[in-house]
Amino acid sequence: MKKQAWLLSVLLVLSMFLAACSGGGNDAADTEPEEEPEAPAEPSGEPVQGGDLIIGSSGAPTMFNGLYSSDASSSDIEGMIFDSLVGSDLEFNPVTDGGLAEEVDAAEDGLTYTIKLKEGATFHDGEALNADDVVFTYNIPLSDEYDGPRKSYFEAVESVEKIDDYTVQFNMSKVDAQFPVVGLGFGILPEHILGDVPIPELGEHEFNTKNPIGSGPFKFEEWRDGEYVKVVANEDYWDGRPYLDSVTYKIVPDANAILAQLQAGDIHYYAGVAQPDVPTVESFADAAGIRLESGLALSYTFLGLNQRMEMFQDVSVRQAITHAIDREAIVESVMAGYGEVAHVPESPLSWAYNPDVPKFEYDVEKAKQMLADAGWTPGDDGILEKDGERFSFEVKTNQGNKVREDIVVILQQQLKEVGIEIVPQIVEFSSLIADIDPGVWNFEGIVLGWSLGTDPDPSGIFHTKEIEAGLNFTAYSNPDLDVLMDQSLQELDKEKRKEQIGQVQQGLAEDQAYTFLYYPEEFRALPANLQGYEFHAKNQLYKINKWWLEQE
Amino acid sequence: MVSYIIRRTIMAIPLLFGITILSFAIIQAAPGDPTSLMMDPSMKPSDKEAFRERYGLDEPIHIQYITWLGNMAQGDFGDSIIKRGTPVSELIMNRLPNTLLLMLVSTILAILIAIPFGIYSAMRPYTKLDYTVTVTSFLGVATPNFWLGLMLIMFLSVTLGWFPTGGVATLNADFSLWDRIHHLILPAFVLAVADMAALTRYTRSSMMDVLKQDYIRTAMSKGFKEKKVVLKHGLRNGMIPIITIFGLMLPSFIGGAAITERVFAWPGIGLLFIESAFQRDYPVIMALTVISAVFVVIGNLLADILYAVFDPRIEY
Numbered sequence: 001m002k003k004q005a006w007l008l009s010v011l012l013v014l015s016m017f018l019a020a021c022s023g024g025g026n027d028a029a030d031t032e033p034e035e036e037p038e039a040p041a042e043p044s045g046e047p048v049q050g051g052d053l054i055i056g057s058s059g060a061p062t063m064f065n066g067l068y069s070s071d072a073s074s075s076d077i078e079g080m081i082f083d084s085l086v087g088s089d090l091e092f093n094p095v096t097d098g099g100l101a102e103e104v105d106a107a108e109d110g111l112t113y114t115i116k117l118k119e120g121a122t123f124h125d126g127e128a129l130n131a132d133d134v135v136f137t138y139n140i141p142l143s144d145e146y147d148g149p150r151k152s153y154f155e156a157v158e159s160v161e162k163i164d165d166y167t168v169q170f171n172m173s174k175v176d177a178q179f180p181v182v183g184l185g186f187g188i189l190p191e192h193i194l195g196d197v198p199i200p201e202l203g204e205h206e207f208n209t210k211n212p213i214g215s216g217p218f219k220f221e222e223w224r225d226g227e228y229v230k231v232v233a234n235e236d237y238w239d240g241r242p243y244l245d246s247v248t249y250k251i252v253p254d255a256n257a258i259l260a261q262l263q264a265g266d267i268h269y270y271a272g273v274a275q276p277d278v279p280t281v282e283s284f285a286d287a288a289g290i291r292l293e294s295g296l297a298l299s300y301t302f303l304g305l306n307q308r309m310e311m312f313q314d315v316s317v318r319q320a321i322t323h324a325i326d327r328e329a330i331v332e333s334v335m336a337g338y339g340e341v342a343h344v345p346e347s348p349l350s351w352a353y354n355p356d357v358p359k360f361e362y363d364v365e366k367a368k369q370m371l372a373d374a375g376w377t378p379g380d381d382g383i384l385e386k387d388g389e390r391f392s393f394e395v396k397t398n399q400g401n402k403v404r405e406d407i408v409v410i411l412q413q414q415l416k417e418v419g420i421e422i423v424p425q426i427v428e429f430s431s432l433i434a435d436i437d438p439g440v441w442n443f444e445g446i447v448l449g450w451s452l453g454t455d456p457d458p459s460g461i462f463h464t465k466e467i468e469a470g471l472n473f474t475a476y477s478n479p480d481l482d483v484l485m486d487q488s489l490q491e492l493d494k495e496k497r498k499e500q501i502g503q504v505q506q507g508l509a510e511d512q513a514y515t516f517l518y519y520p521e522e523f524r525a526l527p528a529n530l531q532g533y534e535f536h537a538k539n540q541l542y543k544i545n546k547w548w549l550e551q552e
Numbered sequence: 553m554v555s556y557i558i559r560r561t562i563m564a565i566p567l568l569f570g571i572t573i574l575s576f577a578i579i580q581a582a583p584g585d586p587t588s589l590m591m592d593p594s595m596k597p598s599d600k601e602a603f604r605e606r607y608g609l610d611e612p613i614h615i616q617y618i619t620w621l622g623n624m625a626q627g628d629f630g631d632s633i634i635k636r637g638t639p640v641s642e643l644i645m646n647r648l649p650n651t652l653l654l655m656l657v658s659t660i661l662a663i664l665i666a667i668p669f670g671i672y673s674a675m676r677p678y679t680k681l682d683y684t685v686t687v688t689s690f691l692g693v694a695t696p697n698f699w700l701g702l703m704l705i706m707f708l709s710v711t712l713g714w715f716p717t718g719g720v721a722t723l724n725a726d727f728s729l730w731d732r733i734h735h736l737i738l739p740a741f742v743l744a745v746a747d748m749a750a751l752t753r754y755t756r757s758s759m760m761d762v763l764k765q766d767y768i769r770t771a772m773s774k775g776f777k778e779k780k781v782v783l784k785h786g787l788r789n790g791m792i793p794i795i796t797i798f799g800l801m802l803p804s805f806i807g808g809a810a811i812t813e814r815v816f817a818w819p820g821i822g823l824l825f826i827e828s829a830f831q832r833d834y835p836v837i838m839a840l841t842v843i844s845a846v847f848v849v850i851g852n853l854l855a856d857i858l859y860a861v862f863d864p865r866i867e868y
Contacts, residue, residue: 052724060827062635147606152596203606204637225646226819228723248723252817253827256702261717261817264710430832434583438597469597 047532051549052246055541056258056267060251061229064212064220066187067140068148068203076541077249080231081124082187082214085115085134086180090536091351092454094181098239098543100129100188100215102166110175110492115184117166121238123190124219131162136191138170145199153183175490177497178455185454187214217242217545226251243532243548262525263288269530271540273523275338275403281525290525296349297522298537299451300342301404303395303411303515304474306444311391318512320370322360324418325411329362331518334406338521344505345450345458347519349537351494352456354502357509367418376419384419392421395445398429404447407517411447436473443473447517454538456501459485462513476513553860553867557853564849571845572624572838576617579837585609586633586832607633609834620838630835634828640839643824650720651813651820655805657736658743666748670755671790674763675782677756685752692749701742701815708738718817739816743809747801754797759790792863799855803847 061074064081085101086094096104102116121129138160141150156176161169172179190213197205207213212220217239218231229249233242250267252258259277261267263284273281273292285291305312305321312318331339346353376384376391384391395411397404405426412422422445427435435442450461459466464482466472481504488500509516524540526533529550536542586609587600604610608619623630629640673682709717716722716735725731762768763786771781810822821840828836860866 054723063637068636147602149595149599149603151599151602204631206637209635209638224819225643226823227719227817230724246724250719250723250817251819252718253823254698254814254817257705257718257815257817260702260705260710264713264717266717266719266723430582430584430588430830433588 045550047243047546047548048551049241049243049245049548050551051244052248053244053527053530053547053549054248054250054266054268056250056252056261056270058251058253058255058258058272060226060253061223061249063208065189065202065208067137067146067150067189068208070149073249073251077229077231078187078212078214079216079539079541080218080247080544081212081216081220082189083121083129083216084187085117085184087185088181088454088538090534091349092181092456092538093351094184099184100134101184104180104184106180106492110177110490111172113170113172113180113184114163115168115170117168118238119166121215122236123192123215124213124234125190125193126236127190127192129188129190129215130165131168132165133188133191134168135160135162136195137186137189140189140199140202143199146202147200148203150186157183175492177489177491178457181455182453187216189214218247221246237545239545242545244544247544262290265289269524269526271522271524273525275335275520275523278336278338278523281523285525285528289528291528292523292525293533293535294338294521294523295535295537296340296347297451297520298347298349299449300345300347300519301407301447301449301517302342302345303517304443304446304448305393305515306441306446306473307475307477308441309393309444311386311389311393314374315511316370316374317376318515319360320367320374320418321415321420322512322515323363323367323370324420325414325515325517326362327517329414330407330410333410334403335518335520338523339518340521342516342519343509344516345452345461345508345514346456346501346505347452347537350452350456352498352501354505356502357506359509360512364417371418371420378419382419383421390421391419392423393444394423394425395447396425396427396432396435396443397447398432399426400429404449407447438469438473441473441475446473449520457485457489458501458504458508459489462504462508474514476511478507478511478513481507553857557857560853560856564853567849568842568845572621572842573617575841576620576838577613579832579834579841580613580616582832584832586834588832620835624838624842629839632828632833632836634831634833634836640835643836644821644839644843647819647821647824650818651809651822652805654736654739654743654809654813654818654820658740658809659747659801661740661744662747662751665744666751667755667794670752671759671782671787673752673756674759674790675778677760682756685756689749689752692745693753695745697742697746697811698815700745701739701812704738704742705815718815720818739809739812739818742816743812751794751797754794755790758793759786762786762790765789788862792859795858795862796855799851799858802851802854803844805847 057073057076059071059073061077062071063069063074064078066075066078066082069075069078083100086096086099086104089095096102100117100121102118105114107113117131117134123129138157140146141148141154142157142160156172156174156179158171158173161171163169193213194202194205194207209223217234217237219234221230221232223229228251230246232246233244235241252261252267255272255274258267258270259280262270262281265288268290278292281292305318307313327341331337331341340348343357343359344354348355371384376386379385379390395408397408408422408424412424415422434440436446461471462476462481463472463485464477464479467475467477484500484504488497488504491497491500522537527549531548531550532543532546534542585604586607587603601610608616620630632638632640632643635643669685673685676682705717709715715738720732720735721727722731763782768781768786771785772778809820810826812818813820813822814826824836825840828840
């Protein structure tokens with residue numbers, strides 16, 4: 001996959017686990033429903049209908065059913081075809097606006113969620129969408145026979161029941177603070193079409209690939225494998241017909257070819273402009289009738305150190321390594337300045353971001369001092385030694401990602417300054433992923449990126465219980481933070497949860513659980529006359545039903 | 553002749569059998585599996601296990617192989633693991649016509665240009681034209697496909713607007729033959745360049761050998777026209793090694809165009825192959841491997857048969 005994906009923007013990112021949260025997210029809106037069209041910075045007239053937008057993507061979708069797909073391209077398209085109960089706003093708060101829910105009522109104890117549905121939503125075949133469809137959709141992943149990748153999202157859900165035609169109730173077996181944003185973001189499937197299909201057959205059903213029917217702003221028209229997916233405006237959309245007549249999601253595997261197509265006007269919208277290509281795109285933007293929008297990407301790049309190795313178990317050594325790395329310089333040289341130094345595993349865009357954490361600035365002298373205090377002394381060749389062991393380790397990253405390959409080389413140079421030797425190892429992506437698999441852990445240092453979910457819970461990566469079989473592949477462990485993370489998942493009061501997660505972020509920064517490197521800035525090319533567009537870090541097609549093309 | 557063909561075909565069966573065992577083992581030995589790309593902190597290892605179980609990936613490798621072989625023997629390549637529920641045969645049939653069209657056109661283009669130039673170079677070796685042809689050929693061989701493709705897109709498509717930037721047809725437009733041809737020209741040309749260069753060189757050296765033969769000199773001294781001697785008596789013998797080359801080129805029809813397909817967003821088999829390899833979509837990789845292997849066998853067989861056609865001395 002090099003992965004696919006995608007590849008250029010997403011090569012930055014280790015994973016594509018965003019399907020869940022953006023399943024129907026592009027329908028999510030701000031708190032005031034009627035303030036569209038929102039054209040930032042530009043004066044605009046009345047929205048007009050019309051236009052076919054061609055979106056370029058280097059990744060190809062696999063199927064259109066959010067309960068079974070797990071890649072970003074599929075999720076982009078699912079977001080146009082399906083509606084979810086709630087979406088996420090620009091700060092990743094769950095919001096009902098633009099979603100099918102009229103009201104989400106969480107019980108005091110967090111054990112039931114009562115959801116009132118908007119009336120008037122219909123599927124693309126004309127059938128009304130009601131509580132039966134919601135109950136049907138959510139019973140799929142709750143079933144033991146379900147074999148898709150989303151089962152864990154619903155671990156806390158005991159049952160879903162219909163109260164009346166437009167009210168459903170989720171009964172929880174335990175409190176799950178993530179549930180409203182993660183669990184309620186799935187596209188609602190039509191019971192009248194899939195109701196009779198046995199659950200084990202749903203993953204392979206041709207609904208997913210040949211004829212997906214949702215209630216979203218766009219109707220599926222055609223998917224030509226390896227070429228494009230086309231969706232057309234849903235005339236009867238409950239939130240008003242989208243302004244665009246159609247959207248074509250065009251698959252062009254080569255990133256350079258995408259840029260050429262952008263310049264030639266064969267692609268109108270591309271969300272994965274790589275940082276080094278920004279000047280190129282800027283140079284032809286006017287002639288091609290496009291503009292660039294940028295924002296922080298919802299991801300971060302890090303250096304992970306395998307804390308199963310004794311040398312990395314000492315917190316002060318990890319802190320010293322961070323001191324020895326000039327992260328500003330990395331952003332400046334490999335990212336052409338388009339990025340921000342990261343201190344915690346959460347995006348500054350998120351409501352849960354804590355800016356007030358220990359920071360380990362670039363300071364070679366201090367790094368040397370800390371390493372000396374930790375017992376590391378320079379050997380004959382200038383490389384530090386302790387008890388006969390040289391401070392030398394391998395750093396792996398994935399092949400084909402120029403930025404990461406460069407980072408490893410820079411790390412090698414910078415850490416040499418303090419007497420630490422790095423041996424770069426560039427490996428194919430799938431092999432690299434296999435190297436961090438539970439039980440394998442065949443790495444010493446690793447440069448990778450994580451894309452972040454809309455919920456700020458960091459426990460999937462940093463909790464002690466994730467070491468043995470989960471994604472905590474560096475084996476980081478801090479029992480105090482484990483307790484805090486567990487508590488934050490049980491905390492329904494958002495302010496309190498924010499505080500707890502903030503403390504977790506402080507702890508992770510203090511411990512340098514990873515050596516956090518930077519948040520990349522992301523660039524999207526779009527038609528110069530596109531109005532109603534808002535930069536949503538998680539959803540490149542956010543509120544696409546409100547986009548419109550201004551006529552000359 | 554017929555018995556020879558039958559004998560060769562039967563001999564190919566154990567060969568193909570061996571190829572499938574070997575490729576199956578190699579693919580499985582590559583690190584990772586189709587779940588590798590599902591990295592999600594909220595996805596539990598048990599979810600991946602369930603997925604592996606669903607697709608029999610948890611079985612021992614020999615069981616997986618036997619299952620696969622059994623299905624394949626009945627003409628069933630199975631379903632894609634990544635594109636769940638989509639039969640592999642459907643994925644391949646969607647792409648195969650695109651690739652075959654591209655390869656066929658580019659090969660014809662290569663032949664039409666390379667053989668006349670090769671012959672001419674051989675007839676007039678060490679002249680200006682010969683040197684020009686030689687230098688151009690080497691340039692052609694040395695130019696990477698993707699680079700040439702991108703350059704052509706930049707100049708001919710983006711700057712001059714003469715050609716489309718990629719794809720097989722204009723989006724959102726009705727079918728038109730010219731539109732299809734228009735989209736085909738650049739990728740076919742790019743693919744042809746490398747083949748063309750190699751073919752020119754082969755034709756030249758093979759023809760030079762033939763033209764040195766006594767019977768050519770005899771024919772010349774008899775006063776026949778040079779053109780007639782070269783084309784009628786020389787070419788037929790000169791083509792024999794070229795036929796082998798064609799036979800060996802045939803398998804590349806399947807995967808050989810991957811890079812060009814990528815640059816031109818040409819939805820062909822090569823792209824499918826790369827994509828599936830990175831995603832570890834085992835059924836798709838295996839199906840394509842088997843098809844390529846069959847092509848190798850057919851290509852070799854075809855070369856042998858054509859040998860007999862062109863060279864009367866050979867009999868099977």
